[in-house]
Amino acid sequence: MTAFDPFPHTAPRWFAIPAHRPFLDDLAAGVLDWLGDRPPEALSDAVILLPNRRAARAFGAALATQAQGRPVLLPQVRPLGDLEEDEPPFGPGELGLDLPPAIAPLTRRFEMARMIVEDFLPGHPPLRALELADSLGRFLDSCHIEEVEAPERVATLAPEDLAEHWQASAEFLGLAVEAWPRRLEAMGLVDSSWRRTRLLRLLARRWAEAPPTGPVIAAGSTGTVKAAADVLRAVANAPQGCVVLPGLDHDLAEDAWAAVDEPHPQGALKRLLDRAEVERAAVRPWFRGVVAVAEEASGQARARLLNEALRPADATADWRTEIARIRAETAARGQSADPVALGLQGLSVVACRAEEEAAQTIALLMRETLETPGRTCALVTPDLALGRRVAARLERWGIVADSSSGATLERMPVGTLVDLAARFVADPLNPQTLLGLLKTPAITLPEATMIAVRALETSALRGPAPRRWTRIAERLDRSGQPRRDGDVVSESAKSALAEAAALAERLRVLSETARAPFSPEAPLDQAARALTALIESLAGADVWSGPDGEAAAALLSQLIEGGASLGPIDPEAFAELIHALLRETTVRTGGATHPSLRILGAIEARLARADRMILAGLEETVWPAAAPTDPFLSRPMRQTLGLPPPERRVGQTAQDFVQAASNPEAILIHRERLGGQPAVQSRWLWRLQMLTGGAHGEHTRIKIDRSCPAVDLVRALDAPTGPARLARRPAPRPPVERRPRQLPVTGVERWVRDPYSIHARYILGLREMDRPGQSAEAMARGSAIHKAVERLTLSWPDVLPDDCEAQLTALLHEELTAHGFEDAAMARETPLARNCARWLTGFETRRRARGIEIRVEEEVALTFAAPVGPFTVTAKADRIELSATGAAILDFKTGAAPTAKQVKAGFAPQLTLTGAILAEAGLKDTGPVTPEELTYVRVVGRKVAGEVATRGEGAEAEALSEAALAGLKARVARFDDPMTPYLSWVAPQFMGTFGGNYDRLARVWEWSVIGGEEGAE
Structure with a gap:
């Protein structure tokens, strides 16, 4: 048998490996077959050019596998897309050229932003300058890659009939493309894209003029870069050179091939062949390794099916004709299997409901692969978030998959610390930031x-x-004081509070030091130095070790080195900038990973092969992604300049899809919802479904396999195994001796509406904790108004001052400030306070004209006999006004007052029970006092500044008070029965603000809404 010859004497030396074939395995098998009986060292003279480093590493593994123990020396494998320094044939010295080194990506970004701020947009915010630098960098990279001649002519591309912003963009680009090379020259550096293209161009010229004499194989590249395409052409023309293309479709009809456009998966290959002046028919098949006949037939049918499904839109009108022709060709070869059905073998489409279900399904499919020893699986998706979700779920089984995407620095420990430290500089007293910073493991x-x-x-x-550090000290000091007479604060509590005070003081010093450069703005380099010093004060100098620490240190170093000229920045913008930079920085940690599982991006998956290939993220705007929008150039401007259209990227990703989907077992996964919104499945899936839907035979129905046991299993994990077992309405019956024997009138009001809350608070001793930074302005405003009215009454108990309105306004301001209202809030509260003061002055004048004695915040209590023992009810009224005939009981509110119906029904017994206590026991220095008025005073300060809502006067007030006390006695007697439960929400229509504190504990939503009456007891 004649050995395979990749370097035939007859040109052209262009080969192709079909999409359904294992590219690297076939490439390695062909190289070894060519080696034949030659000595093993013969292979070491060969140069093999592959698209990237990952493909180069994978080829080495494939070569070792195909050699099957045969001793060979590895050839010189070089990445064509990721050129390495000083390695043949790409070394500048080898090409006879002394090129300056390339500028580091982060340095380039900051230097470009610096140029924009210094030369074009003085005073532009640093973050916006960096965004402009990114866009400018992408434009220059495109110009370098496409080898645009004289890019500065972009300034003349916007005629006057275009929109004004296009003209401004063109003018800016025209200036920037002239200024940036001057800056690079002053630095002694060049753009990496220019350097790479220059090296490729020089290599193409050198090999065209003096072709290499040794074996050279360029494989797997589609030549999307013009200079790289010319290198491939020079390789093919060398005496011992050849080019191996991935996935060239020889079966696509000639009219369809002629119509191949940018978004088509064959678009890049067509451009490459046209540039090399090679006909598609002249491209020869590469050596094929040993593959089972059935697998080869199925793979060939799969690739044919995918290529037909993705043929150009203008050539899809004859789909049925093409399917009939394919079937006829198959029958002519004596094959009985339907080629469409054969192509669908091993291909399945899975629809998941949302991101979570998709991640769990993929992780389960990957884990299932490991049940067969030696079997491999690869997930291919451009959705980085989905890849992270899958990796996290695999880690539940102790499996770490080989992921090509790495992780963003903001999601890594040191990145989180840097982000929180920057937020701390911006807002030192933000509770969430403080707690996040203090609970970071690196601290x-x-x-x-x-x-x-x-x-x-x-x-x-x-x-x-808290809005001031002194407020934290005040709160800690208050926590160290006994709440009531006779209470004792333990020594351990005092010690903990002392430690907290020392910590707060240390944080205050650190915040003031870190904020010192800002007044209110600071140069970016000084801000970065202050942030670095803060992080080292919090976590020590060792924080910069490890991959994430090194990446964070490099980022801050670049800010220090290149940030001086970006202009001043305020703390809030600095925190936003740091967060954006952390989010855009990718860290690849490496480490031990499972050899059989990989998570790859669409680009990294080129030429990859696995026993099971999972393609996920097949939704429009994900895969394929939407065509990028150029902020500087319109489509006509790009075309005139010679830059490719945005759709070219779609064609490249389409080829990635075809290569991966041609795997013997391919699972295509799409999600029905993304981010809570309906998602549209990828156009490639639509086309595949349309093609198969029209390919039904006369007696057969061809369908894509949509069954996936993994999805069913994932859904079963969360599905109830039987009838839903919803929580029943809680009805605790604690021992009588544990039930409370004393309640305030507000507690009785809660008891009437929601007995379960009394059980939780007074029997279980549970208190709901406030959330850090919880907004409590409404409560604080009410407390401030209460306190201001109280101070007015105590200062002028009898006669109001002449400037009562001014005095009351000042008191309101003082109390609002004392209750935490800062300048921004006071701007809103000041006019409201004036309105409140004006209304309260009139109210006080009218009330005092009756000749009353005012008591404020005075506690009263009444004890009465009950079946189990005495019961005490207490009250602390906002105001009691004593007159010769009785007492008026007033309660000041900033919210809505209870309705008369609620008061009469007993659901709002606060004032009526206070009246009953006065009628039975009186005040401390009086005998029983008849309640003659029950009034709510609502003070808001808006258009209607206040209103008086009287709920009982004279005999009615006395009768309501007597009824409330009788109702309380009956309630106490009922709950003294050990069989009486503390039900939740006995009066949901009157819950008002009394619900919420213990609703989750009582699982109210589950038994009252989902379960309905069935869940209630």
């Missing part, structure tokens, strides 16, 4: 002990956000 601050952090959180950072 080594001596004062940040677990005890100190916990005490600081519970005593100072929960509830309304």
